[in-house]
Amino acid sequence: MGEVDPDFIQDPHHRPKLFIIEAEGIPLIDLSPINSPDSITDPKAIEGVVREIGSACKGWGFFQVINHGVQLDKLRNIETAARKFFALPLEEKRKIRRDEKSVLGYYDCERTKNVRDWKEVFDLTVEEPTLVPASPDPEDKEETEWHNRWPEYPPEYRKACEEYAKEIEKLALKLMGLIALSLGLPENSVMGVDDFFNPHGDADFDSEPDPESGSSFDDPDPDYDDDDPDPDSEDDPDPHSEDDPNPEFVSDSDPDPDFDSDSGLDSGSNSDPNSYSTSLGVGPHKDGGALTVLAQDEVGGLEVKRKTDGEWIRVKPTPNAYVINVGDSLQVWSNDIYHSVEHRAMVNSEKKRFSIAYSLKPSHYTLIKPLEELISEENPAKYRPYNWGKFMTHRKLTNFKKLNVENIQIHHFGLSE
Numbered sequence: 228m229g230e231v232d233p234d235f236i237q238d239p240h241h242r243p244k245l246f247i248i249e250a251e252g253i254p255l256i257d258l259s260p261i262n263s264p265d266s267i268t269d270p271k272a273i274e275g276v277v278r279e280i281g282s283a284c285k286g287w288g289f290f291q292v293i294n295h296g297v298q299l300d301k302l303r304n305i306e307t308a309a310r311k312f313f314a315l316p317l318e319e320k321r322k323i324r325r326d327e328k329s330v331l332g333y334y335d336c337e338r339t340k341n342v343r344d345w346k347e348v349f350d351l352t353v354e355e356p357t358l359v360p361a362s363p364d365p366e367d368k369e370e371t372e373w374h375n376r377w378p379e380y381p382p383e384y385r386k387a388c389e390e391y392a393k394e395i396e397k398l399a400l401k402l403m404g405l406i407a408l409s410l411g412l413p414e415n416s417v418m419g420v421d422d423f424f425n426p427h428g429d430a431d432f433d434s435e436p437d438p439e440s441g442s443s444f445d446d447p448d449p450d451y452d453d454d455d456p457d458p459d460s461e462d463d464p465d466p467h468s469e470d471d472p473n474p475e476f477v478s479d480s481d482p483d484p485d486f487d488s489d490s491g492l493d494s495g496s497n498s499d500p501n502s503y504s505t506s507l508g509v510g511p512h513k514d515g516g517a518l519t520v521l522a523q524d525e526v527g528g529l530e531v532k533r534k535t536d537g538e539w540i541r542v543k544p545t546p547n548a549y550v551i552n553v554g555d556s557l558q559v560w561s562n563d564i565y566h567s568v569e570h571r572a573m574v575n576s577e578k579k580r581f582s583i584a585y586s587l588k589p590s591h592y593t594l595i596k597p598l599e600e601l602i603s604e605e606n607p608a609k610y611r612p613y614n615w616g617k618f619m620t621h622r623k624l625t626n627f628k629k630l631n632v633e634n635i636q637i638h639h640f641g642l643s644e
């Protein structure tokens with residue numbers, strides 16, 4: 228089997244172990260009380276949910292929700308349309324390929340913390356256009372606009388994405404209200420967002436490859452085309468070998484009807500065990516925004532670093548549930564009452580994995596800092612204020628370029644006691 232491109236290789240301490248611990252402990256929260264008409268007359272019903280959310284944000288930084296009110300057909304529509312999109316030939320998908328200037332659309336060479344992810348992705352923004360700083364440079368006051376880019380095929384793709392995103396945005400904002408309550412703040416407090424009415428979320432679909440079908444790809448090594456505009460290619464020292472499985476789908480072959488799959492890092496039927504023990508679908512990272520609402524399919528593979536012992540715990544896919552996690556901005560607003568926890572996604576040795584992450588983010592001019600209500604003389608602010616837009620554009624840049632410095636992190640704004 229071919230060598231794995233060194234760009235994908237994680238540092239030894241980040242590599243997946245060949246056994247899996249599945250999370251019983253990640254809280255599963257039933258949101259039906261907040262979606263029922265009785266909740267208006269029965270505040271106790273909401274209080275219970277708020278308590279559960281608060282303790283999940285403290286204990287794990289992660290939880291799953293069911294009975295969340297998101298219409299199932301909206302999720303099904305986006306899944307079906309996205310599977311059709313990812314099944315297109317690479318040349319088609321690359322017509323809307325992201326780059327440093329135009330950051331939304333399709334991409335197949337994303338990096339997390341400087342290491343390449345074994346995935347392909349489509350990014351969109353919900354509030355269009357989204358106004359952002361033109362560069363991470365603090366002196367540069369120029370702004371720019373993000374616009375979505377849509378493929379021609381499948382024709383229903385855009386509508387499916389837009390309708391889904393609106394539904395998820397409603398859930399995300401509702402959750403922010405419940406989280407505010409859990410911190411003792413009013414539900415509709417702005418939670419540190421300068422502009423509550425213009426939050427923007429972006430959805431990011433990750434689709435990880437089906438390694439078994441790698442040999443049937445007509446372009447086994449798309450990153451190394453001679454005319455490749457990929458900014459990575461210069462520092463990619465070693466092209467994949469011909470039979471190397473690749474992070475993309477190019478044929479419609481197997482929309483997988485099998486819903487009982489177990490993720491199989493250790494299944495042994497892996498065509499290139501080396502790639503699965505050294506690379507990741509999404510490398511370990513913390514989300515920068517306020518919170519993330521993730522739909523992962525039945526293949527599973529999301530892993531969360533447990534706060535109590537630092538062990539990687541797999542989040543078992545729960546039908547019709549969303550996985551919610553605290554982002555860095557919420558950690559700072561809460562002055563470390565809640566933590567943004569590291570997570571990663573595994574490549575599956577047998578099946579394609581599909582996930583949709585929606586990230587709720589403040590408007591770019593928001594200054595992120597611990598909330599006044601949560602700091603006191605005894606409990607002073609643990610962070611100095613930072614501008615969200617500059618933080619986010621810095622992070623975005625590292626999706627595309629390998630940098631020799633650590634990605635920007637909230638601890639860079641930490642105040643020592």
Ligand SMILES: O=C(O)CCC(=O)C(=O)O
Pocket residue numbers: 431433509514519521523528529570571572582583584
């Ligand atoms: O695909 C996943 O399960 C994780 C995606 C993720 O962590 C992210 O987009 O921030």
Ligand SMILES: [Fe+2]
Pocket residue numbers: 512513514519570
């Ligand atoms: Fe994430």
